[in-house]
Amino acid sequence: MSVVRIDPVTGGRPVPSSDRSTLLGVTGEPLADIGQAPRLLAQAALNELRGNADGVPPGAELLVEAARLFASADLDGESVDDYVNRVTLGTGLTAATVRLAVADLVQEIVALPETTAAELPVTDFGSGFRTRWVPRGRVFAGVMASNHPVPNATWVQAVYHGYSVLVRPGSRDPFTPRRLVAALLRAGLPADRLAFLPSSREVGEFLLRKADRGIIYGGRQAVETWQGDDSIAVRGPGSTKAFLDADLDDTLLDHLVTSASFDGGTRCTNLSAVLTTRPVAEVADRLARRLSTLPVLPAEHPDASLLVLDARRADQIRRQTAGLRTELTDHSARHDAHEPFVRLEDGSLLPRPLVLSADRAGHPAVGTELPFPFIVVAPWTEADGTAPLRESLVLNLLTEREDLAERALLEPTVRKVTRGTVLPWTAVPGIPHDDNYTQFLLEPKGVVSGDIDSKAGRHLAST
Numbered sequence: 001m002s003v004v005r006i007d008p009v010t011g012g013r014p015v016p017s018s019d020r021s022t023l024l025g026v027t028g029e030p031l032a033d034i035g036q037a038p039r040l041l042a043q044a045a046l047n048e049l050r051g052n053a054d055g056v057p058p059g060a061e062l063l064v065e066a067a068r069l070f071a072s073a074d075l076d077g078e079s080v081d082d083y084v085n086r087v088t089l090g091t092g093l094t095a096a097t098v099r100l101a102v103a104d105l106v107q108e109i110v111a112l113p114e115t116t117a118a119e120l121p122v123t124d125f126g127s128g129f130r131t132r133w134v135p136r137g138r139v140f141a142g143v144m145a146s147n148h149p150v151p152n153a154t155w156v157q158a159v160y161h162g163y164s165v166l167v168r169p170g171s172r173d174p175f176t177p178r179r180l181v182a183a184l185l186r187a188g189l190p191a192d193r194l195a196f197l198p199s200s201r202e203v204g205e206f207l208l209r210k211a212d213r214g215i216i217y218g219g220r221q222a223v224e225t226w227q228g229d230d231s232i233a234v235r236g237p238g239s240t241k242a243f244l245d246a247d248l249d250d251t252l253l254d255h256l257v258t259s260a261s262f263d264g265g266t267r268c269t270n271l272s273a274v275l276t277t278r279p280v281a282e283v284a285d286r287l288a289r290r291l292s293t294l295p296v297l298p299a300e301h302p303d304a305s306l307l308v309l310d311a312r313r314a315d316q317i318r319r320q321t322a323g324l325r326t327e328l329t330d331h332s333a334r335h336d337a338h339e340p341f342v343r344l345e346d347g348s349l350l351p352r353p354l355v356l357s358a359d360r361a362g363h364p365a366v367g368t369e370l371p372f373p374f375i376v377v378a379p380w381t382e383a384d385g386t387a388p389l390r391e392s393l394v395l396n397l398l399t400e401r402e403d404l405a406e407r408a409l410l411e412p413t414v415r416k417v418t419r420g421t422v423l424p425w426t427a428v429p430g431i432p433h434d435d436n437y438t439q440f441l442l443e444p445k446g447v448v449s450g451d452i453d454s455k456a457g458r459h460l461a462s463t
Contacts, residue, residue: 001030001031001082001085001086001089001391001436002178003022003030003032003033003080004031004032004033004086005032005033005035006032006033006034006035006174006178007034007035007132008035008036008041008045008078008130008195008196008197008198008199009178009181009194009196009199010041010044010045010048010195010196011048011191011192012185012191012192012194012385013191013368015035015037015041015155016035017035017036017037017038017041018035019035019036019038020033020034020036020279021034021036022034023090023171023172024309024310025089025090025310026089026090026091026092026299026309026310026346026347026348027089027346027347027348028058028096028310028311028347029089030349031086031089031090032086032090032175032342032398034198035198036079036136036198036199036200036203037197037198037199037203038199038201039203039206039209040196042166042199042203042207043206043220043372045166045195045197046139046195046207046210046211048192048195049139049164049166049192049193049194049195050138050139050164050167051192052164052190052192052193053138053139053162053163053164053193054123054162054217054449055134055135055138055162057160057161057162057394058159058160058162058163058188058189058193060112060113060127060160061158062158062184062187062188062189062364063109063110063112063156063184063187063238064109064110064273065187065188066078066109066156066180066183066184066186066189067078067105067106067109067185068106068185069111069182069183069186069187070102070105070106070179070180070183071102071103071106073183073186075182075183075186076178076179076182077180078179080102081293083175083176083179084098084099084102085300086175086305087149087173087175088299088300089299090146090172090173090174090175090332091146091147091148091172091173091262092299092307092308092309092313092348093148093263093266094264094299094300094301094304094305094306094307095299095300095301095302095304095306096302096304097148097263097264097266098149098449100263101148101149101150102149104273105149105150105152105153105176108150108153109153109156111314111429112156112160114158114429115157115429115430116291116430116438117273117440118160118429118441119429119430119432119436119437119438120133120431120438122437125187128448128449128450129446129447129448130446130447131444131445131446131447132440132444132445132446132447133165133202133438133443133444133445134162134442134443134444134445135161135162135212135213135441135442136212136213136440136441136442137163137211137212137213138163138164138212139163139164139165139166139210139211139212139213140155140158140163140164140165140211140212140213140214140215140441141165141166141167141168141169141204141207141208141210141211141213141214142154142155142158142165142166142167142174142177142205142214143168143204143205143208143214143215143216143217143218143427144167144168144169144170144177144217145170145217145218145235146158146169146170146171146172146173146336146462147170147217147266147267147268148263148266149173149176150265151217151235152176152177152180152231152265154215154437155167155215156180156184157437157438157441158213158245158441159189159193159194160183161402161438161442161463163213163441164192164193165193165194165195166197166207166211167181167194167195167196167197168198168199168203168207168272169196169243170199170217171199172378174198177196178196178315181194181196181391203238204216205225205374208232211231211239212229212231213232213233213323213440213441214231214232215233215234215235216233216234216235216381217235217236218231218234218235218236219236219237220236220237222234222236222238223237233435233437233440235268235434237369238267238268238269238369238393238394239272239273239367239369239391239392239393240259240268240269240271240272240273240393240394240395240396240424241271241272241273241274241275241366241367241388241389241392241394241395242256242268242271242273242274242275242285242390242395242396242397243274243275243276243380243395243396243397243398243399243404243408244256244274244276244277244278244397244398244399245276245278245380245397245399245400245401246278246285246398246399246400247278247282248278249399251421252398252421252430253286253287253290254271255269256271256274256287256375257287257290257291258377258423259271259396259424259429259452260272260291260353260373260374261294261305261306261373261421262423262425263355263374264305264306264307264372265306265307265353265370265371265372265373265374266307266371266372267425268369268393269393269394269425270373270424271375271396271424272367272368272369272370272374272375272376273367273368273376273377274287274375274377274378274379275361275366275377275379275380275384275388275389276377276378276379276380277379277380277381280357280358280377280378280379281329281331281357283377284331284356284357284375284377285331285335285353286334287331287336287375287377288331288332288334288335288336288353288355289335291332291353291355291367291373292332292335292336292337292338292352292353294306294353294373296338296342296350296352297350298344298345298346298348298417299348304355306350306351306352306372306373307350307351307371307372308344308348308349308350309341309348309349309350309351310349311347311349314341314349314351314449315322317351317370317371317372318340319370320340320370321340321351321354321370321374324356324365324368325356327363327365328356328357328363328365328376329356329357329358330355330356331355331356331357331377332352332353332354332355332356336352336353338352339352340352340354351372353372353373353374354370354372354373354374355374355375355376355377356376356377357376357377357378358376358377358378358379359378359379360366360378360379361379361380361381361384361387361388362376362384362388363376363378363418364384366378366388367391367392371426372395385407386404386407386411386422388414389408389411389414390411390414391413392413392414392415393415393416393434394415394416394417394418394424394425395408395414395417396418396419396422396424397417397418397419397420398420398421405419415432415433415434415435416432416433416434
């Protein structure tokens with residue numbers, strides 16, 4: 001593809017930057033020439049947004065139109081196909097995954113009114129008494145990652161609730177937030193409500209500190225830096241685990257394989273650990289055998305299902321997995337005829353699915369997250385209790401044990417529990433992904449009008 005020029009956008013207009021970087025695609029070829037927003041420009045954008053912020057939501061119709069444009073229109077001279085190709089080349093996600101992500105983003109944006117209603121409690125308390133949920137601030141900062149386009153829905157949700165938003169895109173996928181910004185502006189969002197700011201990590205952290213609310217996607221360092229700040233929603237490496245307390249029939253095997261490999265294993269909700277009461281080696285072998293059948297194809301192939309990497313990222317993961325292979329038992333090596341990293345004709349590298357087994361539930365590798373289908377299988381005994389199930393974004397319980405299900409649900413570090421062959425990312429509006437995000441953005445305020453029930457009023461005043 002031709003190299004696209006991307007600059008910061010403030011006030012609805014691009015701001016050329018002399019500080020530029022080149023985004024290389026997974027094939028090693030230049031993909032984008034990106035202008036980096038220095039701190040001075042970030043401060044100016046922040047001042048402009050804050051000076052014009054009023055907290056008034058733009059209306060659901062505008063968001064619906066923006067979602068339609070995002071999925072179908074030429075925006076800033078870019079067609080949908082060009083967008084999909086650029087995200088595929090920048091991130092290594094398959095083209096099929098990116099197209100599905102477009103549909104998922106549209107669905108999440110269109111469903112925002114329903115999601116909001118489902119995540120907020122009753123607001124009508126009788127004649128004259130009600131609660132209004134309003135933004136907790138005026139300015140929101142989103143520091144995004146590049147593992148998947150769908151998390152960009154989080155900053156769009158802030159726009160929907162009336163925030164003025166500063167977006168610092170992920171380094172490998174500036175294309176999704178850039179396109180969403182263009183769609184929102186064309187749909188009629190005032191230009192002074194959004195800023196798109198490709199920038200350094202330091203500038204991203206500056207935006208988070210100066211905004212009233214924010215969200216950051218990142219690794220362990222991001223979690224350690226921001227987890228104690230109540231104004232920042234932290235989305236770190238998600239660990240999704242399964243507790244297997246049943247014989248591994250074909251239905252359960254298919255379920256576990258899909259949980260690990262869907263979207264190439266790049267979601268934070270992809271399965272990465274199985275704790276089981278069944279023979280560990282047998283479970284691991286069957287998972288490895290089934291995952292070994294996933295094809296070796298370039299990311300743009302319509303039948304591709306696995307992530308591809310550039311040489312630098314592949315080397316990083318190769319070193320990490322080599323260390324894990326020395327500590328654990330490698331089951332994929334027995335069943336996969338390919339090398340652990342397959343070099344494709346276009347120069348990208350495809351990491352093959354990897355299944356390892358540990359000798360104990362408390363092994364530090366249990367819960368390790370890697371951006372491709374990767375599972376550690378470990379034994380669970382009654383003596384282990386719920387300790388190995390902790391620190392789970394999603395815990396999938398494949399057991400009839402109600403006592404364990406209740407204990408897992410009450411465990412503070414388990415964020416979501418699924419039962420049976422329910423895929424980890426399954427939800428409807430109102431089911432939290434990681435805490436109640438709507439209530440993170442909004443706060444309740446009491447509204448009492450003149451036409452009230454005096455008895456109710458006296459009762460409320462006395463409590």
